[in-house]
Amino acid sequence: MTGVYSFDHDHGLPARELGHLLGGKGAGLAEMTGALGLAVPPGFTIAVPVCREYLSTGWPGSLDDELRAHVGRLERALGRRLGDPDDPLLVAVRSGAPVSMPGMLDTVLNLGLNDDTVLGLARSSGDERFAWDSYRRFLVMFATTVMGVEEHAIDALPDDASVDGLRAHVGALRATIADRAGRPVPADPFDQLREAIEAVFRSWGSRRARAYRAREAIDETLGTGCNVQAMVFGNRGPNSGTGVVFTRDPATGEAAPYGDYLPCAQGEDVVAGTSRTTPIAHLAEHLPGAYAELTATLRRLELHYRDICDVEFTVEDGRLWLLQTRIGKRGAVAAVRIAVEMADDPEIALSPAEVLDRVPEELLARARAEIDAAAGAADDDAALLATGLGASPGRVSGRVVLTAEDALTADDDVVLVRTSTSPEDVAGMSAAVGILTTRGGLASHAAVVARGWGVPAVVGAERLTIDGQEVRAEDGRTVWAGDTITIDGGSGRVWVGAVAPGATGGASTVAERLPHLLRIEQWAGRREVSPA
Incomplete structure (x- = not known):
């Protein structure tokens, strides 16, 4: 039985119901590709059971042939080849567990670059800086994620580096990695791909992942999917960028896009928290066409999933690409407001039973505590x-x-x-x-x-x-x-110091949020009438 599925594979049932097989990210990519027809870079998912097999008995014997077949399909679809020195196909390798574990598992971007393909990327893109910057990013990520090189051992790129300086930095970087790891970064793209997939699978057992699963009571035996996807480049000039956005504010529940955007960057720059991002609304000023398409897409996703969605996207030369969607995590007050407003939205129309299922008593208690704190916050x-x-x-x-x-x-x-x-x-x-x-x-x-x-x-x-x-x-x-x-x-x-809550402030916020809470309590039978 196959363990690798293209994003457009027909499973015979909705892909969003296949998180146990494809992982959350793989299921989201397949759903956006098949059911919604959104602009998703093509790729394939190595299924969760393959990870479990790898962790139990090692690399499956048939997996190399399956990978080569799916890479070949990707190459034919895009008209580029992995390892082509003239116009190379580059891919991203990303984890995707059945249960959301934000940032806990591994990712490698720009895979397929080496000393030859970087020259082809520079020629085909017409932008040497972009090509060498992508190569630098790949080397750093591969070294730290796959080869175990510690980040502090890698020198940062000077802010004022010229293209020649960037090229020299890459040469020094390659030498440092080889010295620290005891071997160079492999030049063969398929070797790179196999090692990156293994690193994703191994990251399931990392200390950080185990700690997160312990906190969230996630089953240790689940394993993760692995997604191999054609690269799109948010670092490809001034009309490119990347971002992470929620369809609604996950802290307050306000029905407006909420998130971060970073021009001329790649996705890891945003989620790492090391770069100075801008609020998502700034994309409307930077690239208004892409922002209009993004907001329309966010509404489509919210209607389709009937819930708040968390979306990762890239804009390459003004064109919007979707890289991930999942049900968004939210705070307690936001959960209350979102559930009630989605019940009132005629296109979503959550039932009272669905609202109560999404906002159980424990979450209501947390929301009340947050409202009380806001009411007394001076x-x-x-x-x-x-x-x-x-x-x-x-x-x-x-x-x-x-x-x-x-x-x-x-x-x-x-x-x-x-x-x-x-x-x-x-x-x-x-x-x-x-x-x-x-x-x-x-x-x-x-x-x-x-x-x-x-x-x-x-x-x-x-x-x-x-x-x-x-x-x-x-x-x-x-x-x-x-x-x-x-x-x-x-x-x-x-x-x-310890600033105790006072007796004033926050009243308008309470007045805005309290009706949502009272509506849910009414549906739960704790109040006979709704507030005036």
Whole structure:
């Protein structure tokens, strides 16, 4: 029985129901390709059971032939060949577990580049900088993801590097990787592909993935799918970019697109939280045609899934491409508002039973607590240290810790403060009462994970700098590791000390949100009449 399926494969039932076979990402790609006919770069999925077989007994004997057959099909569809020195096909290799595990598993982009194909990419694109930058990105990702080279061992590209400087940097990078890993990055694209797939499968057992599964009570035996997809390039000039967007605000539930966009970049730049992103609305100014198509696509996805969707996309030379969709994680208050408003939307029309299924009592209790906190949240301007982006609502106070290890070993309330978080920080993130980052946007790793867990978080507090054991504001004020701070994941504010809720502020927010909560309580039979 085959273990590899093209995105357009006819399974005989909706692909979105096949997460157990294709993984969540593979199911979403197949659904967008087949049922919706959206602009998805073609590719194929290596099914979840293949991962389980690999982890149990090693690389399946028939998998090489299946991969070559599907790569050949992809090459014929696109008119380019993997490894062609004149006009190479490049692919992305991405994980996709049956249950969403944001950032926990591995990805390799720009696969297929080597010293020959980079020259072909430069000629076919007419852009040497783009080609060498893509090669640099591939080498770094392959080395750290597949070969085990630590990121701190790799020198960063200088901001002012010329094309010649970029080419020289790539040469030095190749030498560093070979020295650190004991072997060079393989030049043969099929060898690259096989090693990348193995790395995706192995990442299921990584420490970060195990920690996330423990926090979410995810079955250890599930395994992950692996998706091989033709590359589209958000780093291909000024009319290109990449982003992550939710169909609605996952913190408040507001029915408007919510997320991050980064011009002239690739997807990992957004989710890593290391780049300064812009709100998704800025795409309307940068590329209005692509933004109009994106908003129409988001509505189609929401109507199709009858739920909030989380979407990854790339714009290449002004053309929109969809790279992922899944049901979006959301905060408790957002869950209440979204469920009620989707019940009222005549094109979605959730039933009261569906609403109650999506908002169980535990989630209602969390929503009430958030509403109460908003009702009593007062600002203490004298103690205000900085303001970032409110990524996950709630106000908490705790002792500052600067590493995931310190958060994990703490026996009191702590706020994990980082420049940005990575999947390696997930165990410490789960132990903290709040998360604060100085970089990253609304779709960064810290924001997405915190929202999914209901942990208050502030991201992108760019006026704060972490230096050793201190966190310093622009005005010179400093808090040290061990000092107490308060963060508000709704407003994005950060205060020195334990700032207790006051008696004023937030009333308009409560007035807006309370009717949604009361509607659900009425449907659940706890109230006889709805509010006036």
